[in-house]
Amino acid sequence: MNIVQDESRRDRKKLQRRALLIEIARRYIASKGLISLRVRDVAEAAGCSIGSVYNEFGDFDGLILTVNRETVQALTARLKAIPAGDPLRQLHGLADAYLGFATEHANLLRALFEHRMEDDRPFPDDILAMVMDAFALMHAPLVRLLPDRDPDDVALLSRMMFSAVHGIISLGLEERMVAVPPEMLRERLAEFVDTHLAGLGVSRSA
Amino acid sequence: MNIVQDESRRDRKKLQRRALLIEIARRYIASKGLISLRVRDVAEAAGCSIGSVYNEFGDFDGLILTVNRETVQALTARLKAIPAGDPLRQLHGLADAYLGFATEHANLLRALFEHRMEDDRPFPDDILAMVMDAFALMHAPLVRLLPDRDPDDVALLSRMMFSAVHGIISLGLEERMVAVPPEMLRERLAEFVDTHLAGLGVSRSA
DNA sequence: CTCGAAAATGAACATTGTTCAAGACGAATC
DNA sequence: GATTCGTCTTGAACAATGTTCATTTTCGAG
Numbered sequence: 133m134n135i136v137q138d139e140s141r142r143d144r145k146k147l148q149r150r151a152l153l154i155e156i157a158r159r160y161i162a163s164k165g166l167i168s169l170r171v172r173d174v175a176e177a178a179g180c181s182i183g184s185v186y187n188e189f190g191d192f193d194g195l196i197l198t199v200n201r202e203t204v205q206a207l208t209a210r211l212k213a214i215p216a217g218d219p220l221r222q223l224h225g226l227a228d229a230y231l232g233f234a235t236e237h238a239n240l241l242r243a244l245f246e247h248r249m250e251d252d253r254p255f256p257d258d259i260l261a262m263v264m265d266a267f268a269l270m271h272a273p274l275v276r277l278l279p280d281r282d283p284d285d286v287a288l289l290s291r292m293m294f295s296a297v298h299g300i301i302s303l304g305l306e307e308r309m310v311a312v313p314p315e316m317l318r319e320r321l322a323e324f325v326d327t328h329l330a331g332l333g334v335s336r337s338a
Numbered sequence: 339m340n341i342v343q344d345e346s347r348r349d350r351k352k353l354q355r356r357a358l359l360i361e362i363a364r365r366y367i368a369s370k371g372l373i374s375l376r377v378r379d380v381a382e383a384a385g386c387s388i389g390s391v392y393n394e395f396g397d398f399d400g401l402i403l404t405v406n407r408e409t410v411q412a413l414t415a416r417l418k419a420i421p422a423g424d425p426l427r428q429l430h431g432l433a434d435a436y437l438g439f440a441t442e443h444a445n446l447l448r449a450l451f452e453h454r455m456e457d458d459r460p461f462p463d464d465i466l467a468m469v470m471d472a473f474a475l476m477h478a479p480l481v482r483l484l485p486d487r488d489p490d491d492v493a494l495l496s497r498m499m500f501s502a503v504h505g506i507i508s509l510g511l512e513e514r515m516v517a518v519p520p521e522m523l524r525e526r527l528a529e530f531v532d533t534h535l536a537g538l539g540v541s542r543s544a
Numbered sequence: 545c546t547c548g549a550a551a552a553t554g555a556a557c558a559t560t561g562t563t564c565a566a567g568a569c570g571a572a573t574c
Numbered sequence: 575g576a577t578t579c580g581t582c583t584t585g586a587a588c589a590a591t592g593t594t595c596a597t598t599t600t601c602g603a604g
Contacts, residue, residue, distance in 0.1 A: 167454050170592090171591075171593085172592090180552075182553085182592090183551090183552060183553055183594085183595085184551080184553075187552075191592080191593075192591095192593085255515075263515045264515065267517065288518060288522070291517045292518060292530050294517065295506040295510065295517045296505050296506055296530070297505070299501045299506060299508065302505065303505070308461035308466055309461075311473065311501040312494060324502070327537035327538055328533060328534050329537070330536070330537035331534050331537030331538075332537075376560070378560070378561090386583080386584090387583060387585060388585070389562095389564085389583060389584055389585070390583060398561060
């Protein structure tokens with residue numbers, strides 16, 4: 133066998149285990165929160181040693197960040213799947229998709245937003261960029277709805293709206309300090325988007 | 339000396355040290371985040387033993403929750419100081435006061451919203467009630483601005499607005515993933531409130 | 545089959561929340 | 575002032591958990 137095949141066989145195994153470790157870590161975070169994630173548990177569940185987890189991810193933060201990276205990728209994929217036809221419908225779709233993702237993966241999303249790096253190490257640029265990308269998805273439909281506004285202004289508006297929606301959803305899904313009852317959240321969120329757009333001068337959706 | 343005076347003298351000392359411990363813990367959280375809080379550091383800084391911290395607060399969570407309680411009290415006091423004269427001005431004042439508090443005490447506010455209890459112990463009811471009280475402060479001015487709406491509806495609206503403002507501020511002040519540049523935040527937040535009120539049918543502020 | 549580099553291992557270590565037996569303290573009583 | 579007794583304080587020891595690294599194992603190349 134040639135080198136490429138040998139390496140790819142080895143790599144395949146390595147990648148397979150890496151994926152397993154990530155999946156296990158994700159399950160811990162998703163089911164009991166980031167606080168419940170333990171290196172020993174992950175290693176044991178994957179049937180390997182603690183050291184191997186460190187070989188793969190460098191340190192504990194590395195494992196968390198890897199899961200977070202995949203979380204934001206999944207979120208972005210879901211948001212990008214919203215069709216771009218009618219801008220008003222698209223905005224509602226984006227808000228609703230965000231709510232859906234947050235509902236199904238509350239702990240994963242919390243881990244993304246609440247995780248703090250050890251020591252003051254900088255937050256990884258690539259994750260930051262991916263989050264900004266997700267934020268930016270509101271921009272295009274808003275530009276279409278507000279053609280007369282300065283695009284820079286609309287960029288800020290879209291970030292404001294995204295942040296507002298994020299706040300409504302994240303507080304709404306927090307079981308403690310219930311801001312808005314979850315069962316009403318979907319409907320109310322749509323109403324919120326409509327209201328805000330109306331305030332921006334966009335006539336209410338059909 | 340009689341019993342009462344003896345006890346109050348002892349109590350005074352105890353309360354004094356309790357206040358010192360809280361103040362030290364608050365300073366750690368405020369300056370480097372909840373993650374930097376350590377029982378040993380607090381005890382050493384207060385010149386007492388680890389065990390005394392446990393006698394005073396039960397456990398680590400108890401210390402954190404005590405600081406959080408005072409944080410939400412300080413926040414509520416600040417929000418309640420906004421005069422109730424003009425409802426529109428009051429709403430702007432509330433949003434601005436929240437932003438001001440969040441700016442000055444970003445880490446304390448984060449500790450309040452992001453702290454998770456150990457084990458799944460329930461979140462303390464009194465803190466929850468205090469946060470709900472703070473949320474409710476938007477209710478009265480909104481009722482005055484929307485006299486024709488069902489009060490229950492307005493209650494939900496006010497929670498939505500509070501959550502939205504919270505999201506804008508908390509993401510805006512997060513240095514990583516900067517949603518809205520902090521220097522613009524104040525102005526933009528006011529604009530956001532105006533826009534949303536306009537969407538609700540309230541004519542823009544004078 | 546042998547060799548060597550890379551990977552895996554897990555015991556040992558460092559940090560930090562927690563407990564608790566022993567001691568110190570102080571108020572009431574004589 | 576001495577005694578007593580309950581309370582508070584102490585800090586060593588423990589437990590949980592992230593981290594390191596010398597040793598062992600693995601596996602492909604020659």
